[in-house]
Each structure stands twice: as C-alpha cells, then as structure tokens.
Amino acid sequence: MSEISIINISIIILLLPLVSFVLLIFFGKKFPKLYLAATGVVFVALVLSIAVTFGMLTSYSGETLSFSFTWIDFGNVPSIGFLSIELGFEINNVTALMLFVVNLISALVHLYSIEYMRGDIRYTRYFAYLGIFTFSMLGIVITNNLLMMYIFWELVGLSSYLLIGFWFEKDSASDAGKKAFLVNRVGDIGMWIGILILFTHYKTFTFSTIFEQISLGNLPFDSAAALTTAGILIFLGAVGKSAQFPLHVWLPDAMEGPTPVSALIHAATMVAAGVYLLVKIFVILTADAMLVIAVVGGVTAFVAATIALTQNDIKKVLAYSTVSQLGYMVLAVGVGAYAFAFFHLVTHAFFKACLFLGSGSVIHAMHHEQDIRYMGGLRKKMPLTYYTFLISTLAISGVPLFSGFLSKDGILAGTLAFGSLTGHWLLPIIGFTVAAMTAFYMFRLVIITFHGEPRNKEKYDHAHESKWVMTAPLAVLSLLSIFIFYTPNPISADAGWFLNKWISTPQTVVPAEASFDFMQSGMNKHETGLAQESGIVHSVQYTEAMHHAHYPAMFLSLILAGLGILIAFIFYQWKKVDLEKLTEKLNSLYKFSLNKWYIDEFYHATFISGTIRSADALSWFDYYIIDGIVNASASITRFVSRLSGWFDTFIVDGLVNFSALFSGFIGLSFRRLQTGKVQTYIVFVVFAVLVLLLFFRPF
Amino acid sequence: MSIYDVIFYLFAILTIGSGYLVVTSKNIVHSAFYLLFTLFGVAGLYVLLAADFIAIVQLMVYVGGILILLLFGVMLTNKVTDVKIRTGTIHIIPAVIGTGLLMGVIVSMMLRTNWKSEPGELPFTTTYGLGRILLTDYVLVFELLAMLLLIALIGAASIARRDNE
Amino acid sequence: MIEVGLNHYLVVSSILFSLGVYGVVTRKNAVMVLMGLELILNAANINFIAFAKYGNFGLGGQAMALFVIILAAAEAAIALAIVLNLYKTFSNVNVDEIDKLKE
Numbered sequence: 001m002s003e004i005s006i007i008n009i010s011i012i013i014l015l016l017p018l019v020s021f022v023l024l025i026f027f028g029k030k031f032p033k034l035y036l037a038a039t040g041v042v043f044v045a046l047v048l049s050i051a052v053t054f055g056m057l058t059s060y061s062g063e064t065l066s067f068s069f070t071w072i073d074f075g076n077v078p079s080i081g082f083l084s085i086e087l088g089f090e091i092n093n094v095t096a097l098m099l100f101v102v103n104l105i106s107a108l109v110h111l112y113s114i115e116y117m118r119g120d121i122r123y124t125r126y127f128a129y130l131g132i133f134t135f136s137m138l139g140i141v142i143t144n145n146l147l148m149m150y151i152f153w154e155l156v157g158l159s160s161y162l163l164i165g166f167w168f169e170k171d172s173a174s175d176a177g178k179k180a181f182l183v184n185r186v187g188d189i190g191m192w193i194g195i196l197i198l199f200t201h202y203k204t205f206t207f208s209t210i211f212e213q214i215s216l217g218n219l220p221f222d223s224a225a226a227l228t229t230a231g232i233l234i235f236l237g238a239v240g241k242s243a244q245f246p247l248h249v250w251l252p253d254a255m256e257g258p259t260p261v262s263a264l265i266h267a268a269t270m271v272a273a274g275v276y277l278l279v280k281i282f283v284i285l286t287a288d289a290m291l292v293i294a295v296v297g298g299v300t301a302f303v304a305a306t307i308a309l310t311q312n313d314i315k316k317v318l319a320y321s322t323v324s325q326l327g328y329m330v331l332a333v334g335v336g337a338y339a340f341a342f343f344h345l346v347t348h349a350f351f352k353a354c355l356f357l358g359s360g361s362v363i364h365a366m367h368h369e370q371d372i373r374y375m376g377g378l379r380k381k382m383p384l385t386y387y388t389f390l391i392s393t394l395a396i397s398g399v400p401l402f403s404g405f406l407s408k409d410g411i412l413a414g415t416l417a418f419g420s421l422t423g424h425w426l427l428p429i430i431g432f433t434v435a436a437m438t439a440f441y442m443f444r445l446v447i448i449t450f451h452g453e454p455r456n457k458e459k460y461d462h463a464h465e466s467k468w469v470m471t472a473p474l475a476v477l478s479l480l481s482i483f484i485f486y487t488p489n490p491i492s493a494d495a496g497w498f499l500n501k502w503i504s505t506p507q508t509v510v511p512a513e514a515s516f517d518f519m520q521s522g523m524n525k526h527e528t529g530l531a532q533e534s535g536i537v538h539s540v541q542y543t544e545a546m547h548h549a550h551y552p553a554m555f556l557s558l559i560l561a562g563l564g565i566l567i568a569f570i571f572y573q574w575k576k577v578d579l580e581k582l583t584e585k586l587n588s589l590y591k592f593s594l595n596k597w598y599i600d601e602f603y604h605a606t607f608i609s610g611t612i613r614s615a616d617a618l619s620w621f622d623y624y625i626i627d628g629i630v631n632a633s634a635s636i637t638r639f640v641s642r643l644s645g646w647f648d649t650f651i652v653d654g655l656v657n658f659s660a661l662f663s664g665f666i667g668l669s670f671r672r673l674q675t676g677k678v679q680t681y682i683v684f685v686v687f688a689v690l691v692l693l694l695f696f697r698p699f
Numbered sequence: 700m701s702i703y704d705v706i707f708y709l710f711a712i713l714t715i716g717s718g719y720l721v722v723t724s725k726n727i728v729h730s731a732f733y734l735l736f737t738l739f740g741v742a743g744l745y746v747l748l749a750a751d752f753i754a755i756v757q758l759m760v761y762v763g764g765i766l767i768l769l770l771f772g773v774m775l776t777n778k779v780t781d782v783k784i785r786t787g788t789i790h791i792i793p794a795v796i797g798t799g800l801l802m803g804v805i806v807s808m809m810l811r812t813n814w815k816s817e818p819g820e821l822p823f824t825t826t827y828g829l830g831r832i833l834l835t836d837y838v839l840v841f842e843l844l845a846m847l848l849l850i851a852l853i854g855a856a857s858i859a860r861r862d863n864e
Numbered sequence: 865m866i867e868v869g870l871n872h873y874l875v876v877s878s879i880l881f882s883l884g885v886y887g888v889v890t891r892k893n894a895v896m897v898l899m900g901l902e903l904i905l906n907a908a909n910i911n912f913i914a915f916a917k918y919g920n921f922g923l924g925g926q927a928m929a930l931f932v933i934i935l936a937a938a939e940a941a942i943a944l945a946i947v948l949n950l951y952k953t954f955s956n957v958n959v960d961e962i963d964k965l966k967e
Contacts, residue, residue: 711872719883744873750917752930753913757909844934847938848937851938
C-alpha cells in the first residue's frame, strides 16, 4: 500500500460517515430502512480503517504521512507579510490506531443501536446524528493542523449536543445537552486563544511546522512563558472535552442521552479527543504546562472516583468512572508517560464502551430502570451481559491478564517515576488511591447489579437477555480487553508490540531550560543504544526511572486493587459490615460524595446565578435606560412633529390660505371695476390717458 | 384788440358756453337746442379761419341733418307727451375730476408746444380749391366716403327695422 | 391782450373736447352721449382747420374736416339706429342700466 493510497483511504474513511449523515437527514423519512445503509457504511469505514492501520503499522511504522493544500492564500498582507492558510491530513501510528478505535466503537454502537433504539420516533435521525458525530471525530483524528482540529472540535461539540439532547422532550435531556455545549464552550475559548497565540507568531496552523520552529528555538513571542500559556490554554480545550475538573460537570448529566451514545461519545471518542489533543501537542508542552496538566488530571481522577463510590444510578457510576479514568490519562500526559496515556486511551475505550453497552443492555432489559438499588441477581437472567460486564470490570479495576492492568500499571509507574525525578510525590499517592477506589466502586456496581437476590421482583421477572445485535458488540469489546491483543507478556506491556513497535514517545521540542531535565534526551552513545533497545527514545533518564518504578508500582497496584475488590465483596456480597451504620458514622463524607462535592451547587450559586443576575441587571439596563432613551427620543420626535404639524397647519397653510384669500379679495375688489358699463370704462380710459400724458409729458 | 379778435372771442364764448350747457342741461330737448348754438359757434370759428365752405357744410349737415336726427332719436325713445324729457347723470365726481384734469393737461400741452406757425396765403374762396383736390388728390377717399354713406344709410335702416319683423 | 392766433383756437377746441368727454361720461341717456360725441368731433375739426390756416398746409386740413363731418353724419345715422334698437330691447336708452356685458 502506497503513501498516497493510505492518505486517500483515510480521507474516504473520513467522508463515509458524512455521506451516511447526508443520506439519512435528507432521505431518512422517505426510506426508513436507510439506517441499515448507515450501519453498512460505517462497517465499510471500519474495514478500510483496519486496512489503513495494517498498512501503516507494517509499512510506514514511525513515519508521518501527510498531505496538505493551501486553503486560502492572502498573498502579501501589509505589515504581516506573506500569509496563507494550509489545511491537510496526516497519518502516523497514533492516528491510524485512533482511526481504528473510533471506527470500531462507532460501528459496534451502530449495530447495537439498531436494537436498542428500535421504535424510537426519530429512529433514522438518530443514525444521522451518529454519522455526523463519527465524521467530526474522525476529522479531529486525521487533521494535521490546529485550525481543522478546532473546526472538527466544534463539530464534535455540536453533534454531542444533538445526541445528548436526543430525547429533547425530556427537560433533563435537553438541559444536559445545553450544559454539555456551554461547559465545552468555556474550554474551547481557552483552546482557541491558545491556537491564536501560536498562529500569531508562526503564521501557520500546521502542527509539524510549529514543532519545527520551536525545536529551532523560535518560541512564541520569544518567551517560554508564552509557550507555557499556549500549552495550558490549548489544554483547556481538552479540559472541556475530556471532562476534567473543574469542567467535568457536563459528563454525568450527559447520561440523559441514549446509552449507546454514552458508550460512543463518553467512553471512546469525544472525551478521548481531549487526551488525543494532548498527545498531539505533547512535544510542545513545557515543564510548567505539564505540571499543571498532571495536577488537573490527578485532581480529576480523585474527585470523580470519590463521587463514583456512592452513586446509585448505573450510568452515573460509569460516568464518574469515565471522568476518573480520563483524569488518569491526563495525569499520564502530565507526568510524561505519553505512550501509556495513549495506551490507556485505547484500552479504556474498549472496556468502557463495553461497560456502557452492558449497562445499556441491563437498562433495556429492566425497561429503562437505571437505579441499581432496584436491580440484583441479573446474573442468571443475562449471562452474556454479565460475563462481558465482568471482564470489563476486571480490566478497569487493574486485574492482571486484562488490558486495563497493563495501561494503568504503566501510568502508575509513570507517576512514581515522575515523583522520584521531581519530588512531586502527591501525584503517585493520588494515582494509587484512585486505583483502589476504582476497583471498589466497579465491583460494588457489579455485585449490586448482578449478584444477590432481585430487589424488584416484577421487573426482574420481565428481564431477559438482549438480542445478538446487542450482545455481539459486548463480546467483541470484552474480547479486546484481554491482554493478548497488546502484548504477549501479561504483566509487562513494554515487551509488547503496542508500546514497543507502534507507539513511541516523541522527542520534546521545548528548549532545555523550559522543560523537565529528564525529558531531554542528552544522549551519549551508550544511552542511545539503550534507548533504542527499549523502543522508547525520548528520554533515557525517564525510561530508566520507569523501569525502576515498574515492579513496585505493579505490586502496589495489585495489592490496592485486590483490597478494593475485597472490601466491595465484604460490603455488598457477604454483607459483613452494616452499611447503614457506616454511612451514619461517615454521614458528612457520604453526603459530600453522594452530592458530587456540591460542585454543581457551587456553580449554580456562583456562575449561573451570577450570569442570571448580570443578565437581570443588563435587562434592567436595557428596559429602563436603553428603552428609556429610545422612548424619550420617540416622544421628542413626536413632540417635534406635532410642533411642525402645528406649524404646517397654521403657518404654512395659513400663508397659502392667506394668499388665496388675498387673491380672492383683490379679485373681488377688481371685480367691482368690471361694471359692464361703458361709461365707467371711459372714465378709466380718461384716467389712463391722464396717467400716460403725465408720465410721458409730451409737452 | 382788432375787430377780428372781438369776433373770435364772441364765437369762442358762444361755443364753449353753449357746449357747457349741452352737457349739463337736464333736459334733453334743451341740450339739443344748446347743441345748435354750439355748432353755430363752431361754424363761426370756421369762417374766422377762412374755411367758408366748411362753415356752410357745418351748418347744413350738423344743424340741418344731425341735430334733427338727434331730436328724432329723443322723440322716438321718450314719451312724446312728456315735455320735460329729463335724464340723470352718473359718475359726476370722477368725471369732473377726470375731465378737469384732462382739460388742464391738454390746454397746457397745447400752449406749451412750439407749433409750426407760418400763416400761408389761403385763397379768398375755398370752394374751388376744395372741389379740385377732392376730385384729384382725395378722389379715392371721396369715393370711399360716398360708399360709406350709402352703407350707413342702408345699415341704419336695416338695424332700425330689424325687430319689426 | 395778445393777438388771436393758433393757440386760442387750440384752447377752445381743448375745452370743447373736454366738455364732450364729460358729456359722454356723465349722461345716462344714449342720445345725450351722442351729443357729447358731436362736441368731441367738432373740437377735432377746429384743430384741423386751425392747423390748415396757421400751419400753411393748403386745403388738405379743410378736406379732412369735410370728411369728418361726413363720418359724423354716417355715425349719427348708425348710432340712432342702434339707440332705437336698444329702446326696443330694454324699453329705455339709459346706458348705465345696459350692463349685459358684465355677465
């Protein structure tokens, strides 16, 4: 497969979902069966993306294939110089894998939705929205410049708004859609400013050109602080899309959307876009920016995990779990564990999609009951759902033999290495705490939902295993949660192909004084060899630290995960502890977690009511000041027109009437001269002759 | 003052005085008779101006023809039995002012103008000379006036008797 | 007292003319108006003949006066015919009451 054909096929993959969207949105009503075509189209895209990924990884591994064209040529702009905006695409290993992941999840969600959404009044439109969403997500993946990235970023925001608010008859759903859109805006503004900082200086949006310039020491506005600012601002976009603290509030609410949508956009694609963006701009992140990112990621992971401990809605638990895992990925980027961040992104995409689809299957079976307190014992009724759900839970909890163990272990090792190199020990502590909590709340969910006795007998009796179109995706996804797809060694990912061959951390381009010391390669010959051997080329020091941290991290995480699972079983399976008493004892903490740290309430009290109050003030201003001015000018105008009307009526008309009357008067008086009597005329003639004579004086 | 002057003044006073009475007399018949004296005075002035033939014609045509005609008119348009045939006046004030001013202006104009004045020799009797020029220099006018008189005769008769039909 | 000359005749004719105009303007009766007209014509004739004598114009002036007399005769004839018609139409010959022209 040649470079050109890979590029071309990628573009075709990008456009296929758009075709499906256009077809469905325009012809969906006439041909209700078109959703099958949409699903087919996405599967074609999946096959093509497998081909691209295969071609990339076998023939062009480590290379970047790009294709760009000039979109707008401004020519020689005064005081700026030659300016043109280039757009284009680029494919490398990360991109290719992302293409595969997105297409796979999208295709499986399409398949799943055929059954899950059956009977919905806007059935075909739902598939249209899925198409536009997939299109925008793929656009983010294969673009080679920040401008297109931003455009597709906003498209993803739009389509997620459409999908989250899909059941807009429900107030909560349409509110959730709006909330997602608005909260994302906050982050996107930051991202756009960051992009503009880079564009203002480099006059280009293209990633590779910007990276090249920075590596040559050409910093934006010649200051490392500006580069840090740009990095953090662009990271703000990721904070919004990847639901990082403090902009994570939209994601749990977004569970109002259909469950397959949650699987698609809140597990695998949209929220992953933020992490993907960080992976893209990883090389320009300065030390300060990375620290900020790491702290935000850590805080997010911790906050979300504590909230997930007490939630009772099956999808809410998964939502906070997603936020927490995304925090992990961001944390990984922040501590420099680039490869593991992306690795966790991929593995998480599979097992979290599986969990969401599994929960969808449960909800479907329970007739849209989402509260786990009314479930229980579903293991016997829905064995396939149960087992796939269990496999994914094991994966996310970090149990060996499953993919989550490998990626999460790498991230934890990364934080440990970061701690040992920089002294920021709080990050690994948070990471390990969250690992334990993750295991606990995931098993709590599994036990309450599937084990024990049914708590709602009636609903339990009606529950049944879902059809194959719903369970097949579950099976595929849970299968992909097994270690063998990534590495032959179940306890270390380093030896596997995923990390060894496919993904390698790129060399940072930030000047030495602005980045962490350990991020610089500073290679001598011996170290170069070592680095090449390990497959991770960017930093020998860091790689060594990772190696040292690997086994401690693994054991520690194993112990903590086991502990979390054990506690979950003690609490919920064997019921050795009286939970009521425990919650009473820890009442304040329990309430704090159950109410999601009161963050929504805080936002309500501050930003929302502030906005409303300022809107009230502005409306008051509009109503009384602006309208007052308008009304005043209106009444002044009316007064003036009345005045001029009066003037017209009495002065102008008066003049006209007066001249008419005057003429009439003159006419009347002269009329009397016309007596019709000859002699009178002669008198006039006499006087006229007199006047003539006196005038001309002919004597 | 020569005898010529005395005679002139006599005729002038006769003319103007009777003319004044013509236009001021209330009785039409009286006016007609005063007009007779006026015409007679004018005829006297003609004689003084060496126009003997014109003077005769004046007497014959005016006194014998026009004045009689006017008297006929008076008689025909008034009740014959009413001896005092009176007539009113109008515009007395503007007419007095206007004609007074007019008279003043014309008189002053006549007096102030430097007229060509070189009295030529007129023949003792003018009848022969008038006869000559009427049938030589003014023959066309003479014939035209003859025609005019005929037309006036026929026209007057025609107008006067139209309504009788 | 100066010798009688052209100016004397002219003054007489002027006065006579003015009297004629006065008569024409003031009298109501159409026949009286005609009389005024005769005075005006006579005033003109005096002028003709006076100029003929004092201006050395030969007999032309007298011929003109002769023509005027003839015209006056014709005019009188026509005017009297009109007056008779007026009388038949309006039953009087008061010029001031005959103002149909006004309407």
